[in-house]
Amino acid sequence: ISAFAPVADIRRTLTPLLQTTLESVLILVDLGSGRDRLGGSALAQVFSQIGCEGPDLDSPEQLAGLFAATRQLIGESKLIAYHDRSDGGLFVTLCEMAFVSRCGLEIDLGSVCDVLPALFSEEVGVVLQVRADDQAAVLACLDSFGLGGCSRVIGRVEQDHNDIQIIAGGRVQYRAARVDLHRAWSEVSWKMQRLRDNPGCADFEYERILDITDPGLHAEVSFDLGENPAVKAILSGSRPRVAILREQGVNGQIEMAAAFDRAGFSAVDVTMSDLAAGRRDLIEFSGFAACGGFSFGDVLGAGQGWAKSILYQSRLRDMFELFLQHPERFALGVCNGCQMLAALKELIPGAEQWPSFEKNESEQYEARQVMVEVLASDSVLLAGMEGSYLPIAVAHGEGRATFESNVELKHLADNNQTGLRYVDNRDQSTLIYPYNPNGSTDGIAGLTAANGRVTIMMPHPERVFRTVCNSWHPVHWGEHSPWLRLFQNARAFAA
Structure with missing residues (x-):
């Protein structure tokens, strides 16, 4: 099914780009409610499996509630970043947010016993970045739309290092450099690009991932934006x-x-x-x-x-x-x-x-x-x-x-x-x-x-x-x- 709709104000839209200069938390809204079904997932495909049970939307009302809640929170300027959970599951969702934001993440899954399904199931869900001061208000809003039982804080942006760290049961289960994960994520595309395009250009673009001090796009304006010479x-x-x-x-x-x-x-x-x-x-x-x-x-x-x-x-x-x-x-x-x-x-x-x-x-x-x-x-x-x-x-x-x-x-x-x-x-x-x-x-x-x-x-x-x-x-x-x-x-x- 394909659908489209007008956007009333594109200035009030959200992207996966995390704000790294303020105190914030990451909230997972898990419409799979912890079922973490792996059927048809990227993880299953990696091991040449199909799986027994695939993700499903067991409560369409929750999806409608998620849409309404996010609209309200956007209107109240309480959301900073947003990314859906899809191909690759929660782990890939978080990695993609870290890649584009060039930052580390500390993720705490709490008392989850089975870490792999929690990280790689492709159940319907979203990750939200909110200011630490707005955490209680955002969780209360989600609860008012029937999402309280499937919404929880799972981590925060890490400004002191560039690693992605996964904690479960009070122990660090996984830790890797963001740069290494980014290169792994881009490797197939890089190899295809080398075959299709100028391989030297492909190599330059791939190697720049290693530059962890790259300031990225920016702007230095030498004139007053408020002045009009005409x-x-x-x-x-x-x-x-x-x-x-x-x-x-x-x-x-x-x-x-x-x-x-x-x-x-x-x-x-x-x-x-x-x-x-x-x-x-x-x-x-x-x-x-x-x-x-x-x-x-x-x-x-x-x-x-x-x-x-x-x-x-x-x-x-x-x-x-x-x-x-x-x-x-x-x-x-x-x-x-x-x-x-x-x-x-x-x-x-x-x-x-x-x-x-x-x-x-x-x-x-x-x-x-x-x-x-x-x-x-x-x-x-x-x-x-x-x-x-x-x-x-x-x-x-x-x-x-x-x-x-x-x-x-x-x-x-x-x-x-x-x-x-x-x-x-x-x-x-x-x-x-x-x-x-x-x-x-x-x-x-x-x-x-x-x-x-x-x-x-x-x-x-x-x-x-x-x-x-x-x-x-x-x-x-x-x-x-x-x-x-x-x-x-x-x-x-x-x-």
Whole structure:
């Protein structure tokens, strides 16, 4: 059975990510009520068994009660983290929470005699993290929904070490380093990845599990998130028009339009056929954005078909050349749009040294959140953002910036044309996968033309300008992430 439902407020959802900086406890809600049936479990399969009796939902009313209780507790902000018990049982549930949170756990099963079924049965259940001060209130709430007999505290986050420790009957039954368990958990995927992808990239990603001091994704913002450089322009009441370009296979136009709209533009859907037929002219707009996607299915190379359709049609070539040379117009190319504009560099003043974008070093499409540094550059869109280290989404198969020689690379650096570069979790420029998701030379992720009016980048700022659209973000960010500043800068320029 499959089902779906709308989420009223995604800001009130929970993930398995544990908070490690506060006093908390872990509560198991066990709808199997201690039966711990192992039939069909991963543990049984490991030993080539099926088992006699599988997990079951003996009381559907309890499941309804669990749903109602968690909704109430979320509404009261009493839950911090949540993870369901499923494949692998309670032990795997807890390990997964520890892996993503990069912490140790101390688990106490109490007087349980049979530890293996308790850890590996796949009965319906959930693990909740709650503040220590809220423990009594949470247990009382669960009891009020008929779950008191199957809910109990089973442990806590361990901040002093990175081990996962299981206690039962007052004795330590099992203890292992989180890193060793994480590598075992990832080993099969790593071996498959080595066969399918670039094995060197697979090894880099697997080995980084060993780095127990890895700070992970983070954010260092060099500007005031509460300031808007376009406030005077917005107060004028005007909404300059920006063309959101669309070609066959482009799919990023909606979020791009939303970002420009939020910054004070009137975003206009403009298809390439509109331009080719003369129904629209780029010069009517203050700027244009070439969006991400897979124009023409990337058959001729990512962005190449789109670019050639412009270069080989005189009307379009002249239109783009006039626009890109106009001192009061701006352009943004993201992902497929970045690849397309790079292929149009002969039409863009000051873009002669731009690279081509080739297949990712991993040999696979990469969709993940990575860290980038905003460099000091002449880009009008990145103005005032230099010195920031920010998470951002990437989603591409051909994003590796490749130069004919180091001369072009040096020229871009010397002339403040490198706007973004990939960094590792310690803010160092890197070629190492997956911090650098495509193997770009010098970690290059974004560039600008010499005049600063045309900016291209492989990452997707338009997909993360709202805080809630980030897969991870600092808890203190408000409605908007720092990436809205890029679009606000565009609005200030268009004033």
